Amino acid sequence: MAGAVLVIMGAMLIALTSSAWPAIRRFGLAFVITSTWDPVAGEFGALPFVYGTIVSSFIALSLAIPLGLGVAIFLSELTPGWLRAPIGFLVELLAAIPSVVYGLWGIFVLVPWVRASLAPSLKATLGFLPLFEGPPLGIGMLTAGLILAVMVVPFIVAVSTEVMGAVPRSQREAALSLGATIWETTRTAVLPYARSGIMGALFLALARALGETMAVTMVIGNVPQMRSSFLAPAYTIAAVIANEFTEATGDLYLGALIYVALILFLVTVAVNILARLLVARVASGPALIRE
Amino acid sequence: MDLAYLRRRWTNRAMIVASLVCTLAVLAPLFFILSFLAHTGLGALNLDFFTRLPGRRASPAAAWRTPSWEPWS
Numbered sequence: 001m002a003g004a005v006l007v008i009m010g011a012m013l014i015a016l017t018s019s020a021w022p023a024i025r026r027f028g029l030a031f032v033i034t035s036t037w038d039p040v041a042g043e044f045g046a047l048p049f050v051y052g053t054i055v056s057s058f059i060a061l062s063l064a065i066p067l068g069l070g071v072a073i074f075l076s077e078l079t080p081g082w083l084r085a086p087i088g089f090l091v092e093l094l095a096a097i098p099s100v101v102y103g104l105w106g107i108f109v110l111v112p113w114v115r116a117s118l119a120p121s122l123k124a125t126l127g128f129l130p131l132f133e134g135p136p137l138g139i140g141m142l143t144a145g146l147i148l149a150v151m152v153v154p155f156i157v158a159v160s161t162e163v164m165g166a167v168p169r170s171q172r173e174a175a176l177s178l179g180a181t182i183w184e185t186t187r188t189a190v191l192p193y194a195r196s197g198i199m200g201a202l203f204l205a206l207a208r209a210l211g212e213t214m215a216v217t218m219v220i221g222n223v224p225q226m227r228s229s230f231l232a233p234a235y236t237i238a239a240v241i242a243n244e245f246t247e248a249t250g251d252l253y254l255g256a257l258i259y260v261a262l263i264l265f266l267v268t269v270a271v272n273i274l275a276r277l278l279v280a281r282v283a284s285g286p287a288l289i290r291e
Numbered sequence: 292m293d294l295a296y297l298r299r300r301w302t303n304r305a306m307i308v309a310s311l312v313c314t315l316a317v318l319a320p321l322f323f324i325l326s327f328l329a330h331t332g333l334g335a336l337n338l339d340f341f342t343r344l345p346g347r348r349a350s351p352a353a354a355w356r357t358p359s360w361e362p363w364s
Contacts (some may be wrong), residue, residue: 070313078307087314094321105324108331150320157317181303 009269016262023255031259037224039244044256046263048224052141052234053264056216057209059145059230060152064205067149068156069198075157076164077186088161095154103218106147111138111219114146119231130228137221142230144220148212152205159204159279163197164190196281203275207268213238237264 017024023031023044034045071091075084115138122132122142167190175185191198221233222243237260248254 067313067317070310071317073306074310074314078310087318090318090321094317097321097324101324101328105327109323109327153317181299183303183306184299186306 012265013262016258016265020255020259020262022251023259026252027256027259031256032263035224035226037240039248039253042250042252044252044259046237046256046260048226049235049237049240049260050263051226052220053210053236053238055230055234056141056144056148056220056236057206059141060148060209061202061206063145063149064153064156065202068153068201068205069160071153071157072160072164072198073186073190075161077182077190088158091154091157094150095158099151099212099214100218102147102151102215106143106215106219110143110146114138114140114143118142122231131230134227134229134231136231137233139219139221139233140229140231141220141234144216144234144236145230147215147219148209151212151215152208155205155208156201159201160194160198163194163201163279166197167193196278200275200277200279203271203278207271207275210271211238211264211268213242217242237261 027034027044031044031046032050033047034043035047036043036045037048038044075088075091079087115136119132119136119138119142123136126132171189171193172185175189180188216236217239220236220239222235222239223233224235224240225232227234241257241261241264244253245257248257
């Protein structure tokens with residue numbers, strides 16, 4: 001089965017590379033560091049999309065990591081047994097909502113709220129930073145990051161709760177018997193033991209954030225530019241593929257889009273492999289008790 | 292009471308409250324989305340929505356787009 005997966009991935013890699021070959025031959029690796037995207041002139045560069053993807057994923061993980069870990073600690077260490085299953089179910093329900101529904105909610109609820117409330121208050125308090133300059137349009141990287149954070153939190157919670165639940169009970173009992181509080185037990189006995197698994201959860205969430213298409217496309221603004229402000233519209237790799245694939249005429253335009261897809265594919269595969277390795281490391285045994 | 296003990300106890304309480312707040316903050320969007328869908332979507336539901344095909348003159352915009360010379364108009 002694992003061999004079949006590898007064969008399929010290899011076939012996808014070959015298909016993407018061969019389809020993207022006109023753009024690879026024309027632009028080479030400079031494609032990744034060029035910011036021009038002009039289908040009329042036949043000039044293509046993926047840097048604005050790479051930038052938008054990385055920044056929106058960074059915003060999402062900055063919000064989702066503390067929230068997700070807080071929920072995981074609450075579920076695994078604090079919640080009584082009868083309450084754990086309903087809360088866990090509700091959190092997992094967030095992962096079951098289709099991304100287009102997230103996008104609709106983003107357009108009709110989140111974008112107006114960001115435009116009217118969040119962005120003006122951020123500008124009023126942190127407006128001196130280049131991260132929050134420019135008009136509060138509502139659409140932009142901040143809104144995309146917020147949507148992505150909501151979408152990736154269930155992954156962090158689910159994996160982290162499982163990993164923290166796998167920590168031997170004797171670890172907790174030893175800490176509690178020494179007079180540690182619940183938080184001290186979590187901090188000194190549970191989190192170090194589960195560290196690699198939690199890192200795996202974060203990488204899985206990152207992979208999801210990097211590849212998310214529909215919800216981000218609906219709220220990020222779809223402008224191929226690189227601005228330092230989180231309030232400015234931007235574009236992501238997945239969004240440009242979804243928006244422009246049907247109108248791509250000519251081998252070079254199509255090849256450029258598939259080249260962008262190849263970059264996303266390689267980055268996502270690398271992140272997933274790293275996550276699997278970290279999760280496998282924590283599952284292989286208690287090699288983390290160093291403190 | 293020992294100051295260090297008090298600090299540890301308050302830190303413990305603060306972290307428990309923080310984790311509870313995180314849980315509520317994560318669950319809030321779920322209820323926002325469900326209430327948004329229910330509020331905007333339930334009003335459009337009726338039996339015809341499930342049992343009839345969309346009419347050609349479903350809206351003024353659709354009627355405006357329908358050319359009068361079409362043989363079926």
